Amino acid sequence: MAEAIRIRDRAIEFLRSAAPVALDHFRAPLDVDHKADQSPVTRADRATEQAIRARIAAEFPDDGIFGEEFGRAEGESAALWIIDPIDGTRSFISGHPLFGMLLARMVAGVVQASAVALPAVNEFYAAARGGGAVLNGQPIAVSGCTDPLAATIYVNEGERLWRTEPELLSRVMQLGQNRRFSYDCAPYGLLASGHVDVVVDCGLEPYDYLPVSLLVEEAGGIITDWQGQPLTLESDGRVVAAATPALHAALLQQVFS
Known part of the structure; x- marks a missing residue:
């Protein structure tokens, strides 16, 4: 260490x-x-x-x-x-x-x-x-949010999701107490510091997601691809990050399954 x-x-x-x-x-x-x-x-x-x-x-x-x-x-x-x-x-x-x-x-x-x-x-x-x-x-540390209906959800690349994954975007928009459209790495910092509970993202390259992945994990959160698999150099650039394992699991079931 x-x-x-x-x-x-x-x-x-x-x-x-x-x-x-x-x-x-x-x-x-x-x-x-x-x-x-x-x-x-x-x-x-x-x-x-x-x-x-x-x-x-x-x-x-x-x-x-x-x-x-x-x-x-x-x-x-x-x-x-x-x-x-x-x-x-x-x-x-x-x-x-x-x-x-x-x-x-x-x-x-x-x-x-x-x-x-x-x-x-x-x-x-x-x-x-x-x-x-x-x-x-x-x-810094993530929040303790476990309920997707109570979460603050940031959706990165909303217009890309609207074009390519409209049904998935619709499911995301039915969750959360507070939803914001956003871009780039700042939402991951907000998640790691406990202000945001979920970040949904897509279209990323390894240099976009690998640096933020460790930040989220070491703050106590969880970040994977949309199938729940760990992020690697070969990941497809579709990412979901959450403050807690329970919240992440609920998102995988309700949005990405």
């Missing part, structure tokens, strides 16, 4: 050091390109990832790196760093302050430490396997 906490602290520092790179471009004139899947990308995404990669390469030269913008570079060790330099580029280019920065280190396919930053609002979440979860250095 001590090693995981050490890596967690380095991950936080890597994101803190790269945050000014992203913020220098935030709410400033910015050219936007589009990838093959029509998702946007900017020089801020690329510069931020380069800054994070440089810190990793300097301190962990034997580790591999897998980033959204520059792909995967294999290392000599069993460790792999996962980077999403700006999680929520659409939020970023529209001036919305809840874009994130995501970083995780896996060893032999298991996430050992991660950091989730919301630099525009100065929130830095992090987790170490076996060492709990923190927000700006203070311990």
